[in-house]
Amino acid sequence: MYMPLPARLRPETLDEMLGQRHLLGPGKPLRNIIESGNVPNMIFYGCAGIGKTTLAQIIAKQTDKTLYKLNATTANTDNIKEVIQQIGALGNDRGIILYLDEMQYFTKKQQQILLEFIENGSITLIASTSENPYFYIYGAILSRCTVFEFQPLTHADLEQAVNRGFEAMKQDGVTLTVEEGVAAHIASTCGGDVRKALNTVEVLCSRKPGQKEVCVTLEAAKEVAKRSSLRYDRDGDSHYDILSAFQKSIRGSDPDGAVHYLARLVLAEDLPSICRRLLVIAAEDIGLAYPQGISIVKACVDAAQQLGFPEARIPLAEATILLATAPKSNSAINAIDEAMERIRTQGAGDIPSHLKDSHYGGAAKLDHGTGYRYPHAYPSHYVKQQYLPDSLKKDVYYTYGDNKIEQAAKHYWDLIKEEGK
DSSP states (O other), X not given: OOOOHHHHTOOOSGGGOOSOHHHHSTTOHHHHHHHHSOOOOEEEEOOTTSSHHHHHHHHHHHHTOEEEEEETTTOOHHHHHHHHTTTTOTTOTTOEEEEEETGGGSOHHHHHHTHHHHHTTSEEEEEEESSOHHHHSOHHHHTTSEEEEOOOOOHHHHHHHHHHHHHHHHTTTOXXXXXXXXXXXXXXXXXXXXXXXXXXXXHHTOOOTTOOEEEEOHHHHHHHTTTTTOOOOTTSHHHHHHHHHHHHHHHTTOHHHHHHHHHHHHHXXXXXXXXXXXXXXIIIIIGGGSTTHHHHHHHHHHHHHHHOTXXXXXXXXXHHHHHHHSOOOOHHHHHHHHHHHHHHHHOOOOOOGGGXXXXXXXXXXXXXXXXXXXXXXXXXXOOOOOOSOGGXXXXXXXXXXXSHHHHHHHHHHHHHHHHTO
């Protein structure tokens, strides 16, 4: 019976596991837990192909517990109840481990069914998820589990896995020749996913019936591995992590980092997210230090949307580099956030009568608009008067940024307002 290469090479002990040294290295927390034999309810959080399922199987074997596996994308409530019915059954005297893969797809009700049994120890739950458990897992389950975050495998670990894969293919009676650089290329283009790396090895080593010699070239490896290094899910953590890194690189005035994350978004062809984020950055992080920036970015965004990919990458790169190298100011967002917070905590207050609308009959009887001074009728188009409600009249929300443009504006208005007293 055919068995895929990743399944054939699946580690059976902790020492055979590649990666996750921060959890499974000597003296590390998860290794200590497993070796103690007293395994608590756990959630394994991390992307696909990095050992979550493998580790659950090793834990079951090492603790001599019966392992039941369910995948939340296909399992239902009846499947959970079938596992519960096995509690105390013959052969399960050492206990049950329920490995629930992609738990984020279970509804709240389905997750709640497990509560009683994981709390009293009848079932040890090991759940895995590729999404942030603090967003997707029911709070009562989360509070009863320890969360361990798994990391993508390092280049060195992946290259070791790839070499293991080629050795295994040689054992199939094939004379295998692998060009220099193939293993390193696969390791660097599989996005930290050992399963993807081994699948690539298997594809490269495929042969016709009866063929006894296979030569794996670097060119073939590049063709098979094309774009596989990109890990991106428009509805998942990867999407938001890349966008976050993109904005933070621009905010930190690092054009190289910004262009790198833009390239990842462009390769994923996520034009709407790029355009929206660039406009946000222009207002939030560059702001009044370079107020023309948002107009230029809007022009670049409009051009990108009209062009479409692949040409859209050019105006998007222009906007990205412009923002990354522009002076920065967050004075505008600070001002609006402070004003909103004051309203939420202290109320809005009544609008001063002289600012209220007076363009209707009877407004004067209500004293609306009375006493308003029209700034354009005064020197420098300024006259001192109260604009904030009485309860907030001493509030200050906007503080001039320490950049050239805002400091020039401050100097101008300091002079005008001193003259207008």
